[in-house]
Amino acid sequence: MELNGYSNKASHRLDLTFAALADPTRRGILARLALGKAPVNELATPFAMSQPAISKHLKVLERAGLITRDRDAQRRLSRLEAKPLAEATEWLVDYRKFWESSFTRLDELLVDLQTPPKKKKRKHKNKKH
Amino acid sequence: MYPDSFEISAPGEREIRVTRLFDAPRQLVFDAFTKPELVRRWLLGPPGWTMPVCEIDLRAGGVYRYVWRQESDGKEMGMGGVYREIVLLERIVATERFDESWYAGEALDTTVFVGEGDFTRMTITVLYESMEARDTAKRSGMAGGMAVSYNRLEELLISTHAG
Numbered sequence: 058m059e060l061n062g063y064s065n066k067a068s069h070r071l072d073l074t075f076a077a078l079a080d081p082t083r084r085g086i087l088a089r090l091a092l093g094k095a096p097v098n099e100l101a102t103p104f105a106m107s108q109p110a111i112s113k114h115l116k117v118l119e120r121a122g123l124i125t126r127d128r129d130a131q132r133r134l135s136r137l138e139a140k141p142l143a144e145a146t147e148w149l150v151d152y153r154k155f156w157e158s159s160f161t162r163l164d165e166l167l168v169d170l171q172t173p174p175k176k177k178k179r180k181h182k183n184k185k186h
Numbered sequence: 187m188y189p190d191s192f193e194i195s196a197p198g199e200r201e202i203r204v205t206r207l208f209d210a211p212r213q214l215v216f217d218a219f220t221k222p223e224l225v226r227r228w229l230l231g232p233p234g235w236t237m238p239v240c241e242i243d244l245r246a247g248g249v250y251r252y253v254w255r256q257e258s259d260g261k262e263m264g265m266g267g268v269y270r271e272i273v274l275l276e277r278i279v280a281t282e283r284f285d286e287s288w289y290a291g292e293a294l295d296t297t298v299f300v301g302e303g304d305f306t307r308m309t310i311t312v313l314y315e316s317m318e319a320r321d322t323a324k325r326s327g328m329a330g331g332m333a334v335s336y337n338r339l340e341e342l343l344i345s346t347h348a349g
Contacts, residue, residue: 152202155231160206162228163218167210170218 073121074141082106083114090124090137097133205309212299215306216275219297220244225252234258244272250280267292275299282312 077083086100101111115135118124122141127134208215218224226237231254239253251266267281278297294313299306 156204156206158232159229162230164208166218166224166228167208167214170214170224171210 070122070141074123077117077121077123080114080117082111083118086111086114086118086135087123087137087142090135094134094136097135100135200314202312203309204312205307207302208306208308209304210306211304212275212301212306215308216299219299219308220278230254238262239264243269244278245269246271267295270294 078087082104085103089095089100089103097108097111097115100115101108104111115124115126118135119126123138124135125138126136210218218228220242222240222242225242226240229240229252230237235254235256237252238255239251241249241251243249246269248269249266250269251264253262253264255262264285265282267283269278269280271277271279276299278295280295280297282293282295292315296311296313298309298311300309
């Protein structure tokens with residue numbers, strides 16, 4: 058496991074990423090954008106939400122760097138940006154791996170602690186109980 | 187939930203919860219979490235790490251301190267805190283702070299042990315002061331790892347078999 062020092066910038070971006078992801082509508086928007094670019098009206102349809110309401114969500118996603126949006130106001134397309142998501146999931150993977158490895162080791166320790174001494178391999182034949 | 191499987195979730199905006207079933211009586215599991223000579227045998231994360239420091243003063247107001255060391259390059263990661271509440275065999279509440287955290291504040295860890303027949307269910311809930319703090323504090327010690335696609339993000343938050 059490598060110890061990287063995250064810069065403050067990357068750390069802040071991760072904050073925004075998790076905040077952005079903590080909303081089911083925004084997660085739904087990201088799932089849709091994973092399939093390709095889309096304009097606001099198309100993104101709004103599955104949620105039966107007004108375009109201004111969807112735009113608010115898009116702003117949060119854009120601020121987190123999870124999407125980028127075209128400047129063209131007429132048919133403003135949003136597209137998914139992969140890097141912030143990769144960073145967020147890296148963190149979760151590592152946290153999960155830490156516990157997974159630790160608990161596997163703990164299972165072994167618990168077996169060890171519950172195994173009576175005489176059943177264990179004797180290292181010294183002359184050792185008295 | 188089966189033994190070998192555990193669940194990690196983020197139930198609220200400020201929390202991370204890890205729950206796991208162990209095939210052992212509660213006394214043993216509690217000991218494994220609270221006796222330094224036992225803790226340092228398993229609370230190590232992925233292979234390659236040791237725990238040169240493992241100090242536990244298990245009482246309200248007592249201090250604990252963990253330092254992990256990656257043997258390949260000598261890098262160290264430390265954390266520690268103060269116990270707020272101890273109920274033997276049942277519950278440990280302690281503050282948590284990582285040495286290298288960019289976040290200046292603390293989290294509050296609550297570890298609960300519940301007997302279920304011959305098994306013990308352990309649940310740790312880490313409560314941060316804010317969601318931003320949650321994501322900042324944990325990250326500093328847990329870097330690296332592989333990048334995964336967006337679709338796997340949800341998968342990571344549901345239970346799995348460790349084996």
